[in-house]
Amino acid sequence: MMTRQRIPLLVELPLLVWLVLVWGALWQDFSPGNLLFGALIAFAVANLLYLPPVELGGRFNLLYAVGFAGRFLYQLVLASVQVFWLALTRGPHLKNAVVAVRLRSPSDLLVTATGHALSLIPGSLVVEVDRSTSTLYLHCLNVVTSEDAENVRRNVRRTEEWLIRAMGSREDLARLGMPAPHHLDGRGHQ
Amino acid sequence: MDAALDLLAGVLLLGGALMSLAAAVGLLRFPDLLSRMHAATKPQVLGLLLFLLAIAVQQRTWAVIPVLVLCWVFQLLTAPVSAHMVGRAGYRTKHLRKDLLSMDELDEVVEHAANRRRKEADRASNE
Structure with a gap:
């Protein structure tokens, strides 16, 4: 039993x-x-049919949730058109990248939600997750320079920030004020 | 009024169909598994939304809305999981073309871990 x-x-x-x-x-x-x-x-x-309970953050802000949904829809439309355009114009000569992004929240729910939202938007796909350091490894279309990669990281962090403000715990909210951890110091943590 | 709503539904259906076309073009044109994954799984998130909106506009009853919402929510929940599983398996089995990547930060981590494991194995065999 x-x-x-x-x-x-x-x-x-x-x-x-x-x-x-x-x-x-x-x-x-x-x-x-x-x-x-x-x-x-x-x-x-x-x-x-027992499953482990999902640990919620204990708070929910409807205003930020609506804002997140709006931002999500906007990005969804924009990125869908962009990928279509890339397929037509760039096609076989596409340069991609696998970018590591360290998230701030250690919560499983928030890491999952962030990864989910990013995977739904065309142009980015989560290929690997490091749960111990909350690091997402994303495969991104049309990332050529390190500046592009930095843009990806900034966008991912902003997605996470919206989610934290919508449903993160108080500790996660406090983390938002702190400086962002370096994106690849996950290597020191084995 | 009816004509305007019909027109709106028509435009939404065309938009959804365009997303299917985007997926097909992407599948043909993109060079490797992972970039094709983007084309195959993603445009349909918007494509299905447009189709469901068209159904809602055409049906014009409130009873159908919860089913349509549910339909989209389940797609939102499931599409990234399957995309992640295929993408992850593709990456792990090296079904990707390194020459198409401008950088690979996961490879660095994997390499680092592999080196560490090799060193540990060496140390173990020396002792």
Whole structure:
């Protein structure tokens, strides 16, 4: 028998609410009876198919979340057009790079969210993650000079900053004020 | 009003189709696995969004919106995972052309780790 820690209902609540919403959306029926039945199933699923709880930062700022979504959509459109343009004009003569970016937050959730957002935007792809140092290794299209790479790093840090302001913990927020760690000192940490 | 909404839906569908075309052109034109990954997986994030918006505009009922949102959310959650897994496997099995990279900071780290391991092995065999 697998040993498991008991998860308090309050920690599990966001997951349950999400599952109930998915249930309602799939049935296209948000009537109370259907939602109640969905809640029962959500509770059963969350307890029978046990996964470690996602550790949330404990705060959520709607304003920054909306700002992040807007920035994400803008970058998505811009980068989609850029990649299309690169395919048409540059094609086989493309120069790429694998760039290491050290993130500030040690939180699994934030590193995952940052990597996810970056992978969704055309032109950057996470090929490797170093969890111990929160370092993302990104494959980026059309990065030729070290200045391009620096732009990539700045953009990644800004994405992380938006996410931290939206849902990072207080410690992560405090880290934002500190100077950024050097991008490759991950090598000293083995 | 209906004509305007139909036109909007048409424009959105064309935009989505254009993203599929971008993916196809990228697949043909880009030189190696990792750069093709960009073309194959990414334009569809926007492409699917445009298609779903077109459906929403065409259907004009609120009941369909949650399903469409859910559809996009699941794509947002899953697309990067598969792209990451393929990209990571491609990098590890050396399915990339080094001559196309202007820099590779992961290679430096891998090299460093490999050297360290070699030194440790040497030391172990000397003792």
